[in-house]
Amino acid sequence: MEKKSTHIFRKEKGQIVVQGEVNLTDIDGNKIPHGDRFTLCGCAKSKKLPFCDGSHKLED
Numbered sequence: 101m102e103k104k105s106t107h108i109f110r111k112e113k114g115q116i117v118v119q120g121e122v123n124l125t126d127i128d129g130n131k132i133p134h135g136d137r138f139t140l141c142g143c144a145k146s147k148k149l150p151f152c153d154g155s156h157k158l159e160d
Contacts, residue, residue, distance in 0.1 A: 114142030
């Protein structure tokens with residue numbers, strides 16, 4: 101069985117898109133539930149950190 105690779109890329113506004121298998125944890129090592137594809141906040145304005153909630157759009 102071939103292992104699928106994880107794809108991580110940064111969007112123009114700073115969001116970090118993650119697609120594939122990853123272990124996401126908080127600073128204390130507690131697992132943070134997520135789907136197969138999710139977007140992390142890169143601007144620290146999200147109210148749903150570490151996930152992006154679109155708060156960066158308010159700058160436009």
